[in-house]
Amino acid sequence: MQPMSSATAKLAAKAAAILAVGALSLTACGGSSTPAASSAGGVQLINAGKLTVCSDVPYEPFEFQKDGKIVGFDMDIAAEVAKDLKAELSVVDSSFEAIETGTALTGCDVSISSVSITDTRKAVMDFSNPYMDDDLTLVASEASGIKDIDSAKGKKVGVQQATTGAKYAQEKGIDAQQFEDSGLLVQALQAGTIDAALGNQSVLAYAIKDDPKYKRVENYATGEKLGISIKKGNTAMADQVNSTLKRLTDDGSLKKYETTWFGEAAK
Helix, strand or coil, X not given: CCCHHHHHHHHHHHHHHHHHHHHHHHHHXXXXXXXXXXXXXXXXXCEXXXXXXXXXXXXXXXXEEECCEEXXXXXXXXXXXXXXXXXXXXXXXXXXXXXXXXXHHHCXXXXXXXXXXXXXXXXXXXECCCCEECCEEEEEEHHHCCCCCCCCCCCCEEEECCCHHHHHHHXXXXXXXXXXXXXXXXXXXXXXXXXXXXXXXXXXXXXXXXXXXXXXXXXXXXXXXXXXXXXXXXXXXXXXXXXXXXXXXXXXXXXXXXXXXXXXXXX
């Protein structure tokens, strides 16, 4: 696991980024907290002409840095939402804690970061229609001796903090080691500092797809669905986002993005 001092610094940097966006928003509105109007669809944007999206980077293949850009499955969807709004896409690297508690939406128009739709989260934010099914999986090496969730008890199991994987581990009596992001979780698994990782199958299956040392030892049909989080009561934005998702579904683009970023890994 990343040393606490480094992890804390990273979290602080992400929090600062959110605050910076909030400050920019106030500047753009002449010091008022009233959002600027966008040029399309009557949707109000925090920064005029820009769709400001919060995302927890890295979370490969949903959002990660490549050749100096933030790319991935979520980013392709975000770009299409921005396109339909006739706005420029602006991505803010946020902590997942800020995203899943809704705090990130004080500085962003939406959050797109592989966010599972849950009743707890729906209490503080609205969601788009689901854009992907994403159940949980447990991955481990043969050498670990882990065959299922029961045999993982007493072993070193890692999860990403503030995720449904962390919640599921707790419910099953696993005293899991928590990591700030999935990149650190996967690094720990590959370095052998943990015996197994529990999390969404899209990310973990993708992470081990080229390494025969690891395998998915057990899958959990939790019925998780991913959605784009939106400020509570912002129906104009929700309608716009759902319109884009419908277009991407109807014309086959969403399936194309899945194949591009996941291949067969998530199945």
